[in-house]
Amino acid sequence: MFLSKTLYRNIHLIQRNQRQFSNIIKAFATVDPNNLSKKDQGLNLVNGVWSSTKATTQLIDPMNGNVIATQADTSLDEIKPFVDEMAQTPKTGLHNPFKNKERYLMLAEVNRKLVESFNDKEVFDFFIKAIQRVCPKSTAQATGELQVTIDFFKNFCGDNVRYLASSFGSPGDHQGQSTNAYRFPYGAVSVITPFNFPLEIPVLQMMGALYMGNKVLVKPDVKTALPLEQFIRLLHHCGLPKTDLSLIYSNGPVMEKILQQGNVRQTLFTGSSKIAEQLSKNLRGKVRIEDAGFDWKILGPDVPKSQQEIDYVAWQCDQDAYGHTGQKCSAQSILFVHKNWKKTNFYDTLKSQAEKRSLEDQTIGPVLSWTNQQIQDHVDKVKSMKAAELLFGGEALQGHSIPPQYGAYKPTAIKVPIYRFANRKQRSTLLTELFGPFQVIVEYGDQNVDQVLKIMENMTHHLTAAVVSNNPQFVDKILQNTVNGTTYTGLRARTTGAPQNHWFGPSGDPRGAGIGSKEAIKLVWSHHREIISDIGPIKESWSLPDPK
Structure with missing residues (x-):
């Protein structure tokens, strides 16, 4: 049976795409989650460069105690690059409704490419295994975490990143006057996340921060940072500029010192209430909190x-x-x-x-x-x-x-x-x-x-x-x-399993943070700026009055 030229060409394209997909992991991954050892490294990312530190720590397999990686361990005398990067970030961010508008579209394209990457089952399985190696959970639980993360990226393809910065306005008092409201970034921001969702929590929060125009420093729990580092490397493969966000392996006091010296203008903290209160005090209230829930x-x-x-x-x-x-x-x-x-x-x-x-x-x-x-x-x-x-x-x-x-x-x-x-x-x-x-x-x-x-x-x-x-x-x-x-x-009511399509966050605290939805992103990662335009004309009958 002979194949038509069109059918043959289509089969050839499918086979070529499959070969490309099989090479995605080779293009970004620096570890094999199925064969981890102390030779595998966890590295910091700052100013677009991956690097280690003078001292390192060993990552332990929670199931058996074996060493499965050697990770950076940032000390206080190694924080200057992080401090400088944060301090040098303008308050107006990497982009805003008036500056570098093409970045809204760039980030949407990164999202599209990332979603396409997960059509490759090898990539999907890579991250499932990476999650399970550092934070043991059932395949169903790990799959749920990863799928929510992918669906989040689907939600912000096309024009949906720039829609986050949509303005609204109202007429002024007279001809030539109008008022418009805009969502502006904070500039230098940080994300501090816990061990229990190694991908979903840090990725949804750091991407929301990027969408609004911020430069982000991410500190995951070092026990479970491995999947996040690999995910950031995949983002780079999909076109995210390496200088958009930084990743640090460190303890809490080191990170806190960076936030203070770098004048970080907003921090999202997910974790224990005790640490949340400490950060809230030491950072003078410049925090959003998603702390422990009973x-x-x-x-x-x-x-x-x-x-x-x-x-x-x-x-x-x-x-x-x-x-x-x-x-x-x-x-x-x-x-x-x-x-x-x-x-x-x-x-x-x-x-x-x-x-x-x-x-x-x-x-x-x-x-x-x-x-x-x-x-x-x-x-x-x-x-x-x-x-x-x-x-x-x-x-x-x-x-x-x-x-x-x-x-x-x-x-x-x-x-x-x-x-x-x-x-x-x-x-x-x-x-x-x-x-x-x-x-x-x-x-x-x-x-x-x-x-x-x-x-x-x-x-x-x-x-x-x-x-x-x-x-x-x-x-x-x-x-x-x-x-x-x-x-x-309702009959099917639950407390867990929150997807990406609705608000998820605490209530009853003005510092409360949300995650995942467009409302959460705008609340946590941007502030309101009102611009009133008043261009005239001035009435011909106007004359200089006495001061009032």
Whole structure:
């Protein structure tokens, strides 16, 4: 059978594109996530140049303690290039609605090329594995993180980068006068991100900062910086100028000194509340914060009639509490369950789902910020409260090689009576976030709804929440009296799994940051500038008046 010339040419083009795709990784990658060793390096990027430091640190595999890379470790006497780069960045940024407008289109083209790069399965799998090597999570969890990141880039192709800087105006008081509002960058900005989402959080924030015209210094958690460095190298391959952003491997005090000496004008911090408050004070308020969240879910009185729906709610509760080993700022920390649910097999299903989690498929994994002893101390403290009941878990995992500086703990749930929250000391313990596979469960009745709302009022963080109910009056009462920044309602309500298509961020704090959406980008990475044009003419009848 003979092929037509057109068909033959098309097949040839497809084969050539496939060969090009297979070379993408060779073009940007400096490591193989499947074969990492101490010979692999993590490097700083400053002034467009990749470089190491005098001292280095070893990156440890969280699953077995082996050394999988050697990383830069920036000291205080090596910060001058970073300080100078930030200090020399103009307040007007790299671009703004009046300056270097072609950069809006350039960044959109970088986005397009990056999205196309991920059509190559090898590139997609490269980053899945890179995430899992430094921050063990199931393939589904890692895929979700990467897919949200790719979808974010899809959202800002074409004209959508410049649309972020769209102006609006209104007529003036007289002929020749008009007023227009613009979104201007800050100039030198920084992003400080945690370990739990090695790609999604830093990439979405740093790109949002770039879109608005800022020059960005990114400091990821050094335990999980490897995927981000490789992603930045891919961005360079897709056309991002190497001088647009910088990357630093350092500890917190070193980064803080750069921010102070470099007069960085805006910092986005994602991480612990303690560090957030410290930065807020030391940087004189020039911060946006997405700090720790103690997130609640409430199952309403309207129990679903079908077993499928009950199973779905139990499955979602397990996902929210224990997905990625509970190491999400949106993880379900406390679950309020109406007594009507006791008539179902909800608790049995929740326990069954939790006990299916395994180190083998990484549906449970290392806890990177709590040791087993710290976890056990907190579990014992809650468990010792009068009438508290351990539903499942409550002990460390066995038969693994996870190094002792990390936790390895079974998914755990403890049910406590609602009256325990009346005691201030016990309430403080119950509302303490354990950043791992742990949740508190509280049963309530119709007469206790106001008590539940008071508990929510006493919480100090208001990131995500879920009202699992299709009863509009019940949902409305809960929403009237709570302030969580990202709140899900309805039978399928969840606390985790936020995509890129809606606001995700805390509420109730003027420093609160958002991520992913155009509203979040404009809020965090730009400021309002009003320009009033008044060109005349001056009326012929006007004459010089006396001073007023």
